[in-house]
Amino acid sequence: xxxKSSTVSGGSLSKDGEKGDxxxxxxQTRTESIGDMIEMVDTTHGQFHRSFTPHQxxxxxxxxxxxxxxxxxxxxxxxxAGPGNMVIAYLLVCSCVWAVLxxxxxxxxxxxxxxxxxxxADRWVDPALAFGAGFAEWLGWTAIVxxxxxxxxxxxxxxxxGDFPKAASLTIFVVVTCAIFTMPNTVFxxxxxxxxxxxxxxxxxxxxxxxAIVCGAGPKGYVHDGSTWTDLPAFKNGFSxxxxxxxxxxxxxxxxxxxxxxxxxxxxPRFSMGHATKLVPYRVVFVYMACVIFITxxxxxxxxxLLGGSGxxxxxxxxxxxxxxxxxxxxxxxxxIMCGILAISAESIYLSSxxxxxxxxxxxxxxxxxxxxxxxxxxxxxxxxxxSAVVLTYINLSAGGIVALNWLISITSASYFxxxxxxxxxxxxxxxxxxxxxxxxxxxxxxxxxxxxxxxxVWLMSICTILLISCIYVGAKPPGxxxxxxxNFFQYTIGIILIFSLTAAYKLVFRTPWRDPKTxxxxxxxxxxxxxxxxxxxxxxxxxxxxxxxxxxxxx
Numbered sequence: 001x002x003x004k005s006s007t008v009s010g011g012s013l014s015k016d017g018e019k020g021d022x023x024x025x026x027x028q029t030r031t032e033s034i035g036d037m038i039e040m041v042d043t044t045h046g047q048f049h050r051s052f053t054p055h056q057x058x059x060x061x062x063x064x065x066x067x068x069x070x071x072x073x074x075x076x077x078x079x080x081a082g083p084g085n086m087v088i089a090y091l092l093v094c095s096c097v098w099a100v101l102x103x104x105x106x107x108x109x110x111x112x113x114x115x116x117x118x119x120x121a122d123r124w125v126d127p128a129l130a131f132g133a134g135f136a137e138w139l140g141w142t143a144i145v146x147x148x149x150x151x152x153x154x155x156x157x158x159x160x161x162g163d164f165p166k167a168a169s170l171t172i173f174v175v176v177t178c179a180i181f182t183m184p185n186t187v188f189x190x191x192x193x194x195x196x197x198x199x200x201x202x203x204x205x206x207x208x209x210x211x212a213i214v215c216g217a218g219p220k221g222y223v224h225d226g227s228t229w230t231d232l233p234a235f236k237n238g239f240s241x242x243x244x245x246x247x248x249x250x251x252x253x254x255x256x257x258x259x260x261x262x263x264x265x266x267x268x269p270r271f272s273m274g275h276a277t278k279l280v281p282y283r284v285v286f287v288y289m290a291c292v293i294f295i296t297x298x299x300x301x302x303x304x305x306l307l308g309g310s311g312x313x314x315x316x317x318x319x320x321x322x323x324x325x326x327x328x329x330x331x332x333x334x335x336x337i338m339c340g341i342l343a344i345s346a347e348s349i350y351l352s353s354x355x356x357x358x359x360x361x362x363x364x365x366x367x368x369x370x371x372x373x374x375x376x377x378x379x380x381x382x383x384x385x386x387x388s389a390v391v392l393t394y395i396n397l398s399a400g401g402i403v404a405l406n407w408l409i410s411i412t413s414a415s416y417f418x419x420x421x422x423x424x425x426x427x428x429x430x431x432x433x434x435x436x437x438x439x440x441x442x443x444x445x446x447x448x449x450x451x452x453x454x455x456x457x458v459w460l461m462s463i464c465t466i467l468l469i470s471c472i473y474v475g476a477k478p479p480g481x482x483x484x485x486x487x488n489f490f491q492y493t494i495g496i497i498l499i500f501s502l503t504a505a506y507k508l509v510f511r512t513p514w515r516d517p518k519t520x521x522x523x524x525x526x527x528x529x530x531x532x533x534x535x536x537x538x539x540x541x542x543x544x545x546x547x548x549x550x551x552x553x554x555x556x
Contacts, residue, residue: 059200060192066199066287067344068151069252071337073409074295075306075316080479081245082236083229083296089245090292091285093253096463098281100256100420102456103427105277109448110441112269113525117423118355122362123521124429127512132503133422134359139498140415141355142385144348146392147251147408148341149173153396155338158318159331170393177345178386181353184375188350195343202336203287206317209329210294218324228300236301237479243470244479247413247492250467253284254416268533271540274448275551295320349385356381364506407491410471414495417467424457424464429517436517446529446537471496 077086104117113119118137122130153169180188209217216223235241298320299306305319315337318330357378360370369380396404431453434441442449450456475492476484490497506512529537540548 060189060196066196066203067252067340068148068337069248069254070288070291071315071317071333071340072151072154073248073252074292075299075303075319077245077248078295078299078301078316079303079306080237080248081241082233082301084234085236085242086245086296087289087292089242090249090253090288092463092466093246093249094281094285094288096250096420096460097253097256097284099456099460099463100423101277101280102450102453103423103460104256105273106442106448106450106453107427107430109270109273110527111525112273112527113358116358117419117426118358119362119525120430121422121426122364123524124433124515124517125426126507126514127362127364128503128507128510129422129426130362131359131364131506132499133419134355134364135502136415136419136495136499138352138355138359138385140412140419140495141348141352142388143392143408143411143415145174145177145345145389146396147405147412148345148348149393150396150405150408152338152341155334155341158334167394167397170396173342173345174390174393176342177349178390180346181349181377181382181386185377188346191346192343195339198336199340199343202333202340203291205329205336206333207290207294209321209326210291210298210317213320213324213326214294214297218321218326221324224297226297228297232301239470240474240477240479243474246467246470247474248409249288250413250416251409253288256280268536269527270446270448270529270533271536291317298323349382349389352385352389353378353381356385407494410492411495411498413467414471414493415499417464417471418496418499420460421464421468424460427457428454429515429520433515433517433520433522437520437522439522441522444528446534468496 074086077089081089107120108116111120118130118134121133149170152173153166156164156169180191212218213221214224237244295316299316303316303319306316315333318333321330321333356365357370357372359365360367360381369384371378371380373379392408427450433439441447471492475489478484478488478492481488540551543551
């Protein structure tokens with residue numbers, strides 16, 4: 001990863017941008033390699049505001065993806081796969097976080113459009129692939145809202161003993177989530193910032209308490225010696241168990257596109273994305289693997305209160321605390337997890353609405369959806385996304401709770417790893433376009449390039465192939481089932497079927513062109529560093545190494 005290129009000296013930037021044709025904001029910059037380059041952003045339907053500061057993105061990236069998938073979903077993975085399969089599955093999926101961000105960031109930093117990789121798939125590959133990617137991303141993240149609502153209800157019932165009306169808990173959840181977006185974007189930014197701080201504190205509490213319980217803390221405590229690995233099968237249900245755990249890990253870890261979308265609206269995408277790309281993979285691996293290992297040591301895989309069991313569902317961390325009789329902490333965890341769930345839900349609405357607007361700007365869906373108001377909010381795509389999320393949420397009332405949740409998780413998991421494959425392929429095409437047009441993008445001052453490219457996209461494509469095989473295999477042979485049914489098969493493969501069939505249909509109906517590398521767009525949305533960006537980066541690289549390291553861990 002080349003955070004600072006020394007091949008180009010000087011690197012002076014142009015004066016303030018000037019207005020071009022109606023509907024476009026055109027800014028000129030100078031580069032020694034390709035002459036005059038313009039950053040051209042369509043403002044016909046309104047324009048996003050750069051509402052996120054680098055510090056907010058840093059803290060949000062620290063706390064992102066810490067939610068129900070980590071606190072509750074890990075219980076389902078343990079119950080289906082056993083501790084051995086679970087550790088391997090989560091480690092492989094966590095490695096994809098590094099690969100996704102390495103692959104995506106070099107495109108996002110040069111072209112920080114809010115629609116991110118959907119825009120890149122359109123301009124460098126094929127509009128049909130962009131439609132498929134956009135639909136998958138929108139559907140996956142919208143389904144997450146409904147899944148988080150189910151988990152919110154689980155947490156409420158933990159306190160209420162199962163007596164609180166499910167419809168009431170779902171209504172509270174959707175009202176709070178949607179209300180955030182009636183306010184300016186800065187409110188959302190600060191909401192995500194403070195809930196990320198809560199999630200970080202919650203994780204630190206979990207690590208401290210879990211370590212204490214392993215060592216025998218609590219009125220009923222005892223030293224945990226790893227018997228959960230030896231008394232029960234470590235690799236429960238074989239490859240089927242591994243596949244189920246891997247799909248749950250994919251859903252829990254998330255696709256990291258959220259960081260790229262935020263980077264598109266950051267004040268300094270080069271600094272924010274470069275920083276997040278280094279920080280997030282280490283954070284995800286540490287957070288998830290630490291929690292997974294603690295869970296496998298503290299909780300037996302046959303506990304009937306794990307998600308999908310016969311008892312009242314609870315977080316495996318809450319179960320471990322209750323088992324040793326430590327008072328009050330379980331309720332603190334429950335409250336903190338609720339905050340994390342609300343934050344993930346808000347992230348999902350935010351991301352889905354941006355994805356839908358990008359598809360409208362690219363005329364993949366009706367263009368009227370792209371309208372942005374004076375506060376920088378994509379109001380129409382927000383309304384469509386919120387309504388869709390509400391409908392999916394209330395489906396939980398008509399279908400069996402765990403059945404509906406499994407369908408939602410399957411749709412989201414499939415959308416994630418399919419889009420990871422699209423990101424990997426788009427990266428290869430991006431480099432091919434740069435070579436065909438002899439574009440010296442990576443020679444610019446402070447240019448950012450993926451480490452040892454194409455290692456990241458190749459690794460990403462390889463792991464995603466395993467995930468695709470796992471999805472089909474688990475659909476054909478669900479963990480613990482003596483035989484498969486059509487319902488089980490479609491439960492795990494519905495996301496794949498929807499995404500591939502709609503993409504193929506779009507290609508056939510609209511006969512979209514395969515982009516020619518020699519003429520593919522390397523101009524629209526390209527952002528050159530401003531004098532303020534340069535000043536910030538210069539100041540950062542003047543710091544000694546230990547001071548730069550501290551910028552990755554500070555929370556103030």
